[in-house]
Amino acid sequence: MAEIKKKAKTTNPFEIIVEALFNFFENKVYLYAFIALAVGFLIIFPNVSSRFTQEIMTNLFFYVVVCLGLNIIVGYAGLLHLGYAAFFAVGAYTTGILSSRMGMDFWLTIPFSVVAAVIAGLAIGFPTLRLRGDYLAIVTLGFGEITRLTIRNLDITGGAIGLIGIQRPVFFGITLNQISHFYYMFFILAIIAIIVSYRLENSRMGRAWAYIREDEDAAAAMGINVVTTRLYAFIIGSSFGAVGGSFFAAKMTAISPDSFMFIHSVMFLMAVVLGGMGKIPGVVLGSMLVVLIPEVARGIGPYRLLIFGFLLLIIMLYRPQGIWPDKPAISAKE
Amino acid sequence: MALLEIKDLTLRFGGLCAVNALSLEIEEGSIRSLIGPNGAGKTCVFNCMTGFYIPSDGEILFQGQSLRDKKPHYITYLGLARTFQNLRLFKGMSVLENVMSGMHCRTNAAFLTTVLRTKGQKKEEKHIREVAEECLDFVGILDKKDFIASNLPYGDQRKVEWARALATQPKILLLDEPAAGLNKDEKSRLIELMHRIRDERDITIFLIEHDMGLVMKISEKIFVIDYGVKIAEGTAQEVRDNPKVVEAYLGKEEEETA
Numbered sequence: 219m220a221e222i223k224k225k226a227k228t229t230n231p232f233e234i235i236v237e238a239l240f241n242f243f244e245n246k247v248y249l250y251a252f253i254a255l256a257v258g259f260l261i262i263f264p265n266v267s268s269r270f271t272q273e274i275m276t277n278l279f280f281y282v283v284v285c286l287g288l289n290i291i292v293g294y295a296g297l298l299h300l301g302y303a304a305f306f307a308v309g310a311y312t313t314g315i316l317s318s319r320m321g322m323d324f325w326l327t328i329p330f331s332v333v334a335a336v337i338a339g340l341a342i343g344f345p346t347l348r349l350r351g352d353y354l355a356i357v358t359l360g361f362g363e364i365t366r367l368t369i370r371n372l373d374i375t376g377g378a379i380g381l382i383g384i385q386r387p388v389f390f391g392i393t394l395n396q397i398s399h400f401y402y403m404f405f406i407l408a409i410i411a412i413i414v415s416y417r418l419e420n421s422r423m424g425r426a427w428a429y430i431r432e433d434e435d436a437a438a439a440m441g442i443n444v445v446t447t448r449l450y451a452f453i454i455g456s457s458f459g460a461v462g463g464s465f466f467a468a469k470m471t472a473i474s475p476d477s478f479m480f481i482h483s484v485m486f487l488m489a490v491v492l493g494g495m496g497k498i499p500g501v502v503l504g505s506m507l508v509v510l511i512p513e514v515a516r517g518i519g520p521y522r523l524l525i526f527g528f529l530l531l532i533i534m535l536y537r538p539q540g541i542w543p544d545k546p547a548i549s550a551k552e
Numbered sequence: 553m554a555l556l557e558i559k560d561l562t563l564r565f566g567g568l569c570a571v572n573a574l575s576l577e578i579e580e581g582s583i584r585s586l587i588g589p590n591g592a593g594k595t596c597v598f599n600c601m602t603g604f605y606i607p608s609d610g611e612i613l614f615q616g617q618s619l620r621d622k623k624p625h626y627i628t629y630l631g632l633a634r635t636f637q638n639l640r641l642f643k644g645m646s647v648l649e650n651v652m653s654g655m656h657c658r659t660n661a662a663f664l665t666t667v668l669r670t671k672g673q674k675k676e677e678k679h680i681r682e683v684a685e686e687c688l689d690f691v692g693i694l695d696k697k698d699f700i701a702s703n704l705p706y707g708d709q710r711k712v713e714w715a716r717a718l719a720t721q722p723k724i725l726l727l728d729e730p731a732a733g734l735n736k737d738e739k740s741r742l743i744e745l746m747h748r749i750r751d752e753r754d755i756t757i758f759l760i761e762h763d764m765g766l767v768m769k770i771s772e773k774i775f776v777i778d779y780g781v782k783i784a785e786g787t788a789q790e791v792r793d794n795p796k797v798v799e800a801y802l803g804k805e806e807e808e809t810a
Contacts, residue, residue: 414667421666421673422659422680429642429653436640439602441628441657441720454663 240543260405264398272397274513276469279404280462281505283411285489286498287458290415292487293496294424295451296431297347298355301362302486305456307369307478308338309463314381314473315374324387324468328461335460336453338365343452347445362483370475380474387468400469407465411458415498418454427451428496492533494540503541507533555580555756556601556632556724561610563596563780570596572780573610578724583750583757585771587764587791589800593780594760595637598726602634603627614724629657633722635713637729637760643702647693647712650701651684654719658683687715691745707738718749725749727759731766739763743770768792776800 243249264272284306291299312331316322346357369375376382387394387403394403418424426447429437438444467473485508493504511529515522533541554577563571570593578584586594599605601612603624612619619627628634633654642650659680665673688694691711696704701712710730717725730746731739743766749755761767767774768788776784776791778800784791791797 417667417669418663422656422661422677423663423666425649425652426656428645428649429656432642432644433640435604435624436636436642437653438624439604439628439634439636439640440653440716441625442653443623443625450663 236537236541236543264401269397272401274509276397276401276404278505278509279401279408280466281486281489281509282408282502283404283465284459284462285486285501285505286411286415287455287462288486289455289490289496289498289501290418290427290451290458291455292490293501294419294427294431295448295455296427297448297451298351298358299455299483300355300359300487301365301480301483302358302459303478303480303482304362304365305335305338305459306463306466306482306486307365307475308334308456309460310467310473310477311369311375311381311463312460313464313467314384317385317467318381318383319374321385324385324464328464331460331464332457335456339453339456340449343449347448347452359480359483362480366475366478366480369478376474378475380472380476381467382472384467384471384473386471394468403465404469407461412498412502419496419498423447423450488530492530492540494542497540497542497544500540500542507541554578555615556758557611557613558597558601559611559613561597561600561612562608563593563600563605564608570780571600571607571777574777574780574782576775576782576785578756578758580723580756581750581754583746583770583772584759585767585774586758586760586777587762587767587774588777592777592800594777595728596780597777598634598728598760601627601726602632625657628720628722631721631723632726633717633720633724634726635717635728635730637732639706639709639713641701641709641712641716643700645701646697647688647699647701647704648681648684648697650712651687651697651715651719652680654687654716654721655680655683658721683721684715684719687718688712690718690748691715706733707735710734710738714745718753718755722755724756724758727757727761729760729762731761731763739766742766746770 243252260275263275267275284302287305288299288302291297291302309331312334313324313327316327316330317324342357342361346354349357370378389399389403392399394400426437426442429440429442430444430447434444466477470477489504489508490501491504492507493502494500507529512522512526515525518525556578558574558576561571561574562569574597576584586597588594596605600607601619603619603622603626607620614627614630614632617630619630619632622630642653659676661673661676685694685697688697691714693704693708693711693715696708701709704712710733714727714730727746731742734742746757746759747770750757759767759771771788773785774788774791775782776794776797783796783800784794786794
């Protein structure tokens with residue numbers, strides 16, 4: 219069976235490249251060397267690049283953090299979430315309100331934003347996680363819009379104008395106000411997000427998510443509390459988004475409801491699906507595509523989004539399961 | 553006191569009565585079978601016991617504790633493990649990962665310990681792995697632990713399911729047609745395995761089976777149901793000689809001759 223599958227795969231040019239790369243990195247030495255090189259390069263990057271490029275890279279790291287959070291919900295737990303920008307907004311606005319209206323220190327606002335995300339996650343997760351697939355997607359979509367409209371119409375959130383004057387974070391006496399500061403801040407955040415995701419994936423909880431995704435009833439029969447385990451995915455994923463939102467608010471110093479539109483939820487989801495749901499390198503790759511392609515194509519002018527869309531179509535045609543390959547399976551006949 | 557006691561269990565789907573006032577007792581350390589013609593309501597009884605269906609009436613007592621309104625995962629935690637009539641493995645995952653799922657309800661690492669990779673969490677992960685490997689070894693497929701479950705031959709997939717159920721460390725094991733799809737050789741090894749599960753692990757076994765040869769050979773006591781009603785119970789010999797059982801399976805004699 220596996221033999222046949224492998225032969226069929228080689229007809230797809232996309233897969234040949236990916237598979238070759240995958241085989242190359244089977245060797246752990248190459249893999250660690252590559253990671254060390256990449257991290258080293260990213261550390262010296264701000265010294266050799268323009269502020270504009272740094273801005274894009276910061277945005278990329280930001281996407282990695284938020285998309286890894288969404289990946290916990292969509293990829294690990296298999297729950298289609300169409301309103302993720304709402305959790306991102308909850309984090310951003312919690313920090314925004316506490317910082318600009320009450321003058322709280324940025325770092326102190328992060329726990330509050332996590333708590334706010336947990337409460338929001340529980341509020342929509344608890345009644346809806348018994349729903350399956352499509353229904354949950356509709357509820358999350360509605361929740362995303364409700365959150366945005368609520369923010370738009372409340373006084374404390376500054377209505378349609380939004381919030382201004384969010385304080386810059388101070389880190390060991392340095393006020394973070396340069397783009398390179400934020401570059402490093404989001405870089406560290408992205409690395410933390412990757413480590414946390416990796417540890418969750420390869421743990422009792424990560425496996426429980428996978429069991430439920432594969433077969434809900436069998437998972438329940440094995441003693442896994444389906445609702446609670448899903449709720450965990452929802453809360454943890456939402457917290458990632460909220461932390462991302464807090465840092466976003468600190469970087470922008472001003473936020474408005476327009477930063478949390480449905481299109482943002484879609485972009486996050488697209489990065490996860492393009493790269494490969496439930497796979498960390500896939501999500502990183504997907505974030506790169508979604509953030510970098512429109513920037514690289516900027517020179518083309520007004521047609522860049524058309525080309526972006528066209529590229530996405532091609533990727534989905536050739537790799538409907540996402541770009542990053544699955545672990546090679548061992549077949550029964552060796 | 554019996555380990556498991558079912559009293560007047562009734563399950564209705566609208567007008568249809570799938571299980572009707574069924575009562576039976578299962579003693580600790582025994583091997584019991586539930587048989588009956590197709591559609592007699594056997595799997596419904598299992599689904600009621602494991603919380604997948606909520607009984608319309610009656611009571612299920614496990615070690616004196618009622619299982620009514622308990623969720624499936626909690627019932628597994630209490631010590632009832634089951635296998636499914638049609639294999640329900642986690643198809644895309646490795647054999648070892650499949651069996652590790654059984655340990656979920658016996659362990660408790662949560663978010664913080666997982667993210668921090670504390671000593672306790674690492675120890676627990678190791679423990680989960682060891683128990684899973686031991687269970688795989690017990691059913692005899694430890695050498696296939698890294699295979700993707702759906703790539704295994706059917707007989708081995710059955711074994712994965714038993715190992716997975718054993719990993720939950722149950723007091724009673726409910727097997728829903730464990731011999732379905734197995735060849736003669738595999739069936740005789742299944743009989744041996746069931747005896748080993750009972751004798752070496754002190755696990756009570758309750759099974760549904762269509763293969764009469766296997767049922768007669770292994771069960772110390774057999775319950776026969778038809779249309780959700782218990783029509784006989786007793787040893788293999790008693791059941792075989794019971795005219796009601798013969799009638800349920802083969803039809804009335806007079807009708808045939810008439």
